[in-house]
Amino acid sequence: MFKVAWKNIMHRPLTLILNILLLGLGVGLISFLFILNDQLKEKFDNNLADIDLVIGAKGSPLQMILCNMYHIDNPTGNISIAEAKPYLKPNPAIFKRVVPLSLGDSHEGYRIVGTDHSFLELYNGEIAAGKLFSKTLEVTLGHTVANEGGIKIGDKFKSSHGFTDDEDAIHDHGEMTVVGILKPSSSVMDQLILTATATVWAAHDHVEETPTESLDEHEEHDQEGHDHGDHDHGDHDHAHHDHEHHDHEHHVHEHHVHDLSREDLMSHEDKEITAMLVQYQSKTNRYALGLPRTINNNTDMMAASPPFEINRLYSMMGAGTKAIQVLGFLIALVSAISIFISLLNSLKEREYELSLLRVSGAGPSQLFSLVIFEGLILALIGSVIGLILGRVAMFFMADKLDVSYGYDFGVGMFGIKDLYILAAALGLGILASLIPAIRAYGLDIHKVLSGK
Amino acid sequence: MIRVEDLAYSYSKGPSLRFPDFSVQGDEACLVLGQSGVGKTTLLHLLGGLMPPSRGKVIIGDTDISSLSGNSLDKFRGRNVGIIFQKNHFVKALNVMENLLLTQKLSGVKQDADYAKYILSQLNIDQYISKSTNDLSEGEKQRVSIARSLVNKPKLILADEPTSALDDGNCQDVYNLLKAQAKEIDAALVIVTHDGRLKDLVEKKVILNESEVNV
Numbered sequence: 001m002f003k004v005a006w007k008n009i010m011h012r013p014l015t016l017i018l019n020i021l022l023l024g025l026g027v028g029l030i031s032f033l034f035i036l037n038d039q040l041k042e043k044f045d046n047n048l049a050d051i052d053l054v055i056g057a058k059g060s061p062l063q064m065i066l067c068n069m070y071h072i073d074n075p076t077g078n079i080s081i082a083e084a085k086p087y088l089k090p091n092p093a094i095f096k097r098v099v100p101l102s103l104g105d106s107h108e109g110y111r112i113v114g115t116d117h118s119f120l121e122l123y124n125g126e127i128a129a130g131k132l133f134s135k136t137l138e139v140t141l142g143h144t145v146a147n148e149g150g151i152k153i154g155d156k157f158k159s160s161h162g163f164t165d166d167e168d169a170i171h172d173h174g175e176m177t178v179v180g181i182l183k184p185s186s187s188v189m190d191q192l193i194l195t196a197t198a199t200v201w202a203a204h205d206h207v208e209e210t211p212t213e214s215l216d217e218h219e220e221h222d223q224e225g226h227d228h229g230d231h232d233h234g235d236h237d238h239a240h241h242d243h244e245h246h247d248h249e250h251h252v253h254e255h256h257v258h259d260l261s262r263e264d265l266m267s268h269e270d271k272e273i274t275a276m277l278v279q280y281q282s283k284t285n286r287y288a289l290g291l292p293r294t295i296n297n298n299t300d301m302m303a304a305s306p307p308f309e310i311n312r313l314y315s316m317m318g319a320g321t322k323a324i325q326v327l328g329f330l331i332a333l334v335s336a337i338s339i340f341i342s343l344l345n346s347l348k349e350r351e352y353e354l355s356l357l358r359v360s361g362a363g364p365s366q367l368f369s370l371v372i373f374e375g376l377i378l379a380l381i382g383s384v385i386g387l388i389l390g391r392v393a394m395f396f397m398a399d400k401l402d403v404s405y406g407y408d409f410g411v412g413m414f415g416i417k418d419l420y421i422l423a424a425a426l427g428l429g430i431l432a433s434l435i436p437a438i439r440a441y442g443l444d445i446h447k448v449l450s451g452k
Numbered sequence: 453m454i455r456v457e458d459l460a461y462s463y464s465k466g467p468s469l470r471f472p473d474f475s476v477q478g479d480e481a482c483l484v485l486g487q488s489g490v491g492k493t494t495l496l497h498l499l500g501g502l503m504p505p506s507r508g509k510v511i512i513g514d515t516d517i518s519s520l521s522g523n524s525l526d527k528f529r530g531r532n533v534g535i536i537f538q539k540n541h542f543v544k545a546l547n548v549m550e551n552l553l554l555t556q557k558l559s560g561v562k563q564d565a566d567y568a569k570y571i572l573s574q575l576n577i578d579q580y581i582s583k584s585t586n587d588l589s590e591g592e593k594q595r596v597s598i599a600r601s602l603v604n605k606p607k608l609i610l611a612d613e614p615t616s617a618l619d620d621g622n623c624q625d626v627y628n629l630l631k632a633q634a635k636e637i638d639a640a641l642v643i644v645t646h647d648g649r650l651k652d653l654v655e656k657k658v659i660l661n662e663s664e665v666n667v
Binding site for chain 2: 011
């Protein structure tokens with residue numbers, strides 16, 4: 001019976017194409033949305049990194065989160081070290097970790113993040129080759145940056161302002177040197193260029209110092225082969241010149257030798273950072289619970305909770321995806337009606353044929369299942385095409401998303417949701433063929449065969 | 453063989469028909485003659501178990517098919533009755549051979565492609581074995597219809613006006629073909645027709661006439 005059903009369907013290629021196109025479109029749209037949602041959620045959730053609070057300049061809290069945690073938006077502004085100081089100071093009773101971030105520059109579309117080594121602890125970053133940045137203008141690359149940007153250890157580059165790779169925006173100062181590459185972390189860190197906070201200052205303050213040696217005693221793990229007299233790179237002369245220049249005309253702290261210590265960071269009260277990523281020791285600590293409010297009310301800074309803001313984002317996206325989802329369901333429904341009508345029509349054409357099957361020994365229930373099979377086959381082909389279509393759409397969207405989000409989007413694996421979609425589509429197929437099948441079941445063969 | 457006893461059928465909105473008793477042995481042929489409207493097709497459908505009679509018995513072999521219903525009737529018919537209808541219809545999506553194999557399959561007998569091929573060659577249409585039934589001429593279609601009615605080696609072959617559209621020569625050919633094939637499988641052959649040309653060819657006749665109607 002299954003074979004006959006198959007042949008019957010293949011006998012009407014136009015009806016077949018119409019039906020599977022409709023269903024394929026509906027299923028494709030729905031499955032595409034599922035994949036997109038899943039991937040976005042996955043990206044967002046992967047990068048939550050247990051961060052309890054983001055503190056930055058006042059503005060849109062969502063923007064601040066997107067900028068500082070997901071690196072897909074511009075900063076809301078900067079905060080001064082003077083103001084951030086109370087939180088940057090190690091306070092193990094309250095904070096497990098407070099990570100300073102300085103943003104604003106990029107290289108070939110990859111964001112440069114000025115921070116210290118605590119940033120790597122957030123994302124469990126491990127060095128794959130070379131070493132971690134240990135002084136100003138040394139950078140360590142995220143895995144994707146090194147892979148896709150084709151940048152190697154020892155390469156030098158100048159950062160450009162903002163997020164775009166615009167020739168005009170390239171800073172003509174502060175050449176950075178790649179000293180290391182990180183292992184893949186499947187987090188946003190893979191897309192970042194990490195460096196010391198002072199590097200970002202150096203790039204923006206035209207009178208800033210050039211590389212000096214690391215004095216970091218707290219977090220420097222990787223000093224092997226580190227030559228303190230590393231003065232043989234290209235900007236040596238220039239640096240030297242600057243140095244002398246400053247000796248004569250600038251006051252003491254600009255000559256300060258930056259290291260990666262918190263003390264050093266906090267000592268530059270006139271400098272700025274973009275934000276701080278905060279992990280509490282305990283989320284239920286009274287001080288921790290009151291902290292966002294304290295910051296928002298009493299300082300020029302803003303504090304926002306990532307899970308809260310991301311949920312807000314989901315609900316905003318939800319309205320849009322809901323609308324498309326409804327459209328997908330509508331198309332699937334129309335396809336079910338189309339299957340219903342085409343089965344009913346073909347039934348009328350085939351009354352004689354079906355009667356002949358009865359004459360040859362097929363029972364009414366066999367005719368019933370024949371028609372159900374035909375509906376099922378249409379639904380199966382349609383939904384499989386739909387699932388593939390969803391993937392193809394995601395494949396093409398992935399490129400665009402990679403560019404606009406700076407994340408890697410995949411096509412996604414076939415999972416339990418696809419089974420649900422398949423089951424729903426097959427259910428729809430059965431539903432659409434039910435009435436035609438009942439008609440086939442109740443066919444009066446005498447009436448049909450005698451032509452009355 | 454087939455035997456009819458006290459058979460009658462009443463249309464819910466229409467005439468009541470009563471049919472004469474008769475029986476046809478295996479390898480015997482019988483002509484059911486009558487004018488249009490006397491219930492020839494109705495009788496054929498009753499004989500084939502396509503609908504239940506209002507009264508009486510249709511006995512094929514040892515089975516009274518009026519006592520069968522549902523799937524068992526369909527299966528019995530598929531296995532024991534071959535019917536050639538006035539219009540030659542097939543499962544359009546299938547080719548000639550597939551139509552024959554489907555007929556075997558549906559009746560529950562073992563599929564026997566060799567026998568199907570043999571029948572087709574007996575009817576001189578084995579060259580159309582994998583042709584779509586749509587591409588055949590009416591005469592060829594009728595031969596495929598005949599092949600289909602024979603492919604399960606039934607006890608009874610029913611033919612509804614098999615010769616009405618044929619010229620004299622073909623009329624005789626088709627009858628001889630039917631007769632020969634029925635004889636080979638020892639089947640009773642019942643031909644329902646108003647075609648007078650067959651009267652001279654078939655000895656046994658059942659005449660339906662007006663007097664039997666509206667009893």
